Amino acid sequence: MRIVGLTGGIASGKSTVSNLFKVHGIPVVDADLVARDVLKKGSGGWRKVVAAFGNEILLDNGEVDRAKLGQIVFSDPGKRQLLNRLLAPFISSGIFWEVFKLWMKGFKVIVLDVPLLFEAKMDGWTKPIIVVWVDPETQLQRLLARDRASEEDARNRINAQMSLDLKRSKADIVIDNTGSLEDLNEQFQNVLFQVKRPLTWTEFGLSRQGAFSVLLSVTIGVLICRKFYNNGL
Numbered sequence: 445m446r447i448v449g450l451t452g453g454i455a456s457g458k459s460t461v462s463n464l465f466k467v468h469g470i471p472v473v474d475a476d477l478v479a480r481d482v483l484k485k486g487s488g489g490w491r492k493v494v495a496a497f498g499n500e501i502l503l504d505n506g507e508v509d510r511a512k513l514g515q516i517v518f519s520d521p522g523k524r525q526l527l528n529r530l531l532a533p534f535i536s537s538g539i540f541w542e543v544f545k546l547w548m549k550g551f552k553v554i555v556l557d558v559p560l561l562f563e564a565k566m567d568g569w570t571k572p573i574i575v576v577w578v579d580p581e582t583q584l585q586r587l588l589a590r591d592r593a594s595e596e597d598a599r600n601r602i603n604a605q606m607s608l609d610l611k612r613s614k615a616d617i618v619i620d621n622t623g624s625l626e627d628l629n630e631q632f633q634n635v636l637f638q639v640k641r642p643l644t645w646t647e648f649g650l651s652r653q654g655a656f657s658v659l660l661s662v663t664i665g666v667l668i669c670r671k672f673y674n675n676g677l
């Protein structure tokens with residue numbers, strides 16, 4: 445199985461690229477959705493976070509007030525690290541479970557859309573790694589337009605992540621999403637070609653089909669050996 449890493453900065457265009465993959469039949473595991481699940485009322489992540497941050501971060505219905513928690517953690521690196529530390533094990537196992545379900549379904553190529561792929565040191569799980577880069581001014585303007593946040597809030601969120609230039613230097617494939625959606629689409633065709641190239645032997649071995657082929661070959665090998673052994677006796 446080929447697990448493609450997709451990352452970038454906040455509002456750099458990862459979800460937009462994810463949607464293009466989905467349109468082309470390649471499934472995407474979205475770490476933001478997994479992170480939402482592990483913070484749902486009553487879950488293990490929810491319990492840890494409420495114990496650490498107090499009931500003040502809850503809405504009347506008991507769910508986490510995401511806007512409030514966001515304001516707290518994006519303006520305080522210590523609290524952000526605490527939140528990351530509390531949720532990391534739940535997010536990693538949630539992602540692993542989603543990957544396992546796709547493996548069981550027999551998908552040979554999947555995409556992991558993880559905003560903090562490098563920060564959370566998950567980059568070793570994925571190859572190739574695609575970084576969606578955008579110039580800083582465009583990133584800020586798109587974030588302001590999408591989230592209707594204040595400029596201070598938006599800058600805090602951008603600064604909470606590794607710089608996009610550093611992420612770009614760690615990428616196998618870079619998509620420059622500073623231009624129009626048509627530009628993005630054009631670059632995507634080339635990316636799709638690279639992502640869909642034939643699997644290496646290791647990737648094939650890690651796919652469901654590869655694992656079953658190995659199992660089948662070993663079983664046939666053992667049966668043949670036993671037959672020869674029995675005949676020889």
Ligand SMILES: CC(C)(COP(=O)(O)OP(=O)(O)OC[C@H]1O[C@@H](n2cnc3c(N)ncnc32)[C@H](O)[C@@H]1O)[C@@H](O)C(=O)NCCC(=O)NCCS
Nearest residue numbers: 453454475476479510511513514528531558559560604605
């Ligand atoms: C703080 C929370 C509640 C704010 O929720 P909100 O709905 O406002 O934002 P959302 O979850 O949609 O995230 C939007 C973007 O913010 C960025 N972001 C989210 N969490 C973090 C973080 N801990 N550090 C840096 N950037 C982050 C990502 O680029 C993400 O795509 C939420 O982001 C959260 O629970 N974060 C911790 C979990 C996490 O690390 N998520 C990232 C998945 S790898």
Ligand SMILES: Nc1ncnc2c1ncn2[C@@H]1O[C@H](COP(=O)(O)OP(=O)(O)OP(=O)(O)O)[C@@H](O)[C@H]1O
Nearest residue numbers: 453454455456457458459460586590623624625628
């Ligand atoms: N090439 C583009 N031209 C114009 N707008 C774009 C382009 N690419 C993305 N956008 C817009 O920019 C915003 C951010 O894009 P998107 O939501 O895909 O980013 P993201 O990296 O997934 O963000 P997050 O880290 O918050 O999940 C969205 O409103 C999207 O519609």
